[in-house]
Amino acid sequence: MPAEEHPMIGVLLNGRTLRGIRRGSTQHEALQLYEHAAARLGCRICYFRLRDISLRRRQVKAIIPDGPVGRYVTRMIPIPSVIHNRAIHLTRRAQARLGRLHHLRYYIYNRHTRYSKWFIHQLLSKHPDIVPHLPETRxxxxxxxxxxxxxxxxxxxxxxxxxxxxxxxxxxxxxxxxxxxxxxxxxxxxxxxxxxxxxxxxxxxxxxxxxxxxxxxxxxxxxxxxxxxxxxxxHIPLACYMERPFDLRVSVQKGDSGSWQVTGIVGKAAPAKLFLTNVAQGGTVYTLEHLLAANPSLHPERVRAEVERLALLIADHLDRHLPNLADLGLDIGITQLGFPMFIECNCRDLRYSFLEGGLWEEWAAVYYQPISYGQRIWLDRQVTSGTAN
Ligand SMILES: Nc1ncnc2c1ncn2[C@@H]1O[C@H](COP(=O)(O)OP(=O)(O)OP(=O)(O)O)[C@@H](O)[C@H]1O
Ligand SMILES: [Mg+2]
Known part of the structure; x- marks a missing residue:
């Protein structure tokens, strides 16, 4: 089929990442993995910022992969009808623009990428099966x-x-x-x-x-x-690795089936004598199996299954209350007794922990799933309205 008939998925980026495309340094965002995914799925992909969109003309100045890896062209194109949001928009103006796009029937998944921890805690507290997994919070x-x-x-x-x-x-x-x-x-x-x-x-x-x-x-x-x-x-008494508390980054995403699935799990251990596991705070990334091998009292398959069950329960519950959710990075701790506890939910998951942990397949998959989801939405919309571009 001609190129224009292939699904086009827009990826909405922040200014810094977008400017990095031509320099070949897009920080933590491995755009080439989106491009691999698009090639495998037979769809097209393009990148832009919110400010590159002209709502009046229904066009966007987009950067489009062109030929060999790392080559791009910039073109004015119709705004793609399906957009994967990977930027954080904090200003009222940006929020209003996203709202207008939504009302014009563009499908923006992960439309909001920043919710307060308090808001998420309150939402999750409404689900009786999730409550035992929440640390008491005020x-x-x-x-x-x-x-x-x-x-x-x-x-x-x-x-x-x-x-x-x-x-x-x-x-x-x-x-x-x-x-x-x-x-x-x-x-x-x-x-x-x-x-x-x-x-x-x-x-x-x-x-x-x-x-x-x-x-x-x-x-x-x-x-x-x-x-x-x-x-x-x-404070959750987290399981430890070499006396350092650890927790897990769990990527939960919608793929081409449209339902939630756990794409990957990776562990992060805090630096010695400290309590923050964030890589940005000196935490180190390990596979879950490696961390659990140091905790013989914990049963690896059971822990993984329990963590996955909680992650899917949380994603499903949040999906009922938050608009167009499709891609979450959850921080889940496990207690010294192996019980999973929710710590935090990120709607713009920085996926590089998978890379740091050497989990290449999972790393590629966390980029692949959102594109396959976008393609599914694009195809569904074309069938129902014939308006996709
Ligand atoms: N209640 C808790 N008990 C034990 N450790 C905690 C608790 N809350 C946070 N931590 C530790 O602090 C780290 C950071 O906390 P959290 O994920 O809530 O915030 P953040 O990382 O700053 O936010 P974001 O995940 O949005 O970047 C956790 O990964 C965990 O290591
Ligand atoms: Mg966190």
């Missing part, structure tokens, strides 16, 4: 923190809108006193070169620090939770 007011301190000896305090482990603190009781472990904001210094000129290079001097107190919350903590919404959460 909005962090001084009263709520004090009440949680009476119930638990270790708590996590985290920004409701944070990501990659930034701003997360641990509050724990030891020797009759409470200790707040946090990462200092750090200083940025302008260095001088050997010749005494100012260098533009700046260094970060962030480090972990601890404030101890008996019962009155530190003023710095009170100030922080006044400025920004934080959550206070029961």
């Amino acid at each position: 909005q962090a007011t001084p009263t709520a923190i004090h009440q949680m301190m009476e119930r638990y000896d270790t708590l996590i305090i985290k920004p409701s809108n944070g990501s990659i482990g930034r701003g997360i603190m641990k509050l724990f009781k030891d020797g009759g006193r409470w200790h707040l472990q946090y990462r200092t904001a750090g200083m940025e210094r302008t260095l001088r070169t050997r010749r005494g000129k100012r260098s533009k290079r700046r260094i970060r001097t962030r480090r972990w620090a601890v404030i101890s107190f008996r019962s009155k919350l530190p003023a710095a903590l009170k100030r922080l939770i006044r400025q920004r919404r934080f959550l206070v959460q029961q």
